Amino acid sequence: MSEDPALGELLDLLSDEYARDILAAVSEKPMSAKQLATQCDMSEPTVYRRIRLLREHDLVEEQTKIETGGNDYNVYAATLSGFSMRLEDGTFDATVERRSAPAFPGQNEADTADRFKKMWENL
Numbered sequence: 014m015s016e017d018p019a020l021g022e023l024l025d026l027l028s029d030e031y032a033r034d035i036l037a038a039v040s041e042k043p044m045s046a047k048q049l050a051t052q053c054d055m056s057e058p059t060v061y062r063r064i065r066l067l068r069e070h071d072l073v074e075e076q077t078k079i080e081t082g083g084n085d086y087n088v089y090a091a092t093l094s095g096f097s098m099r100l101e102d103g104t105f106d107a108t109v110e111r112r113s114a115p116a117f118p119g120q121n122e123a124d125t126a127d128r129f130k131k132m133w134e135n136l
Contacts, residue, residue, distance in 0.1 A: 020107050032063045040091040
């Protein structure tokens, strides 16, 4: 029996306590790396490493928050809504469920245009 390497990587990631803490936090509301470091009691480099892995597996998404004065930053939101694994006839089958609606409240074309306008005004 050969296991799908992607399944093994996903299971490794989900077994990581830091990754699970980040997923739990950003499932409630979008958060920056700094906010995650504080809430999850971990260093920012640890947050960034886990965010990179979570993004590689499409379990979180990133959005840039445009701030007046040029202090833009990224926030992260969970796209994962469920994970299940099944063993049948000697084969593991994993199902990853992702949110169908944007995880960022109010995310639409008008918001994008407003953010672009603010960015242009600050140049």
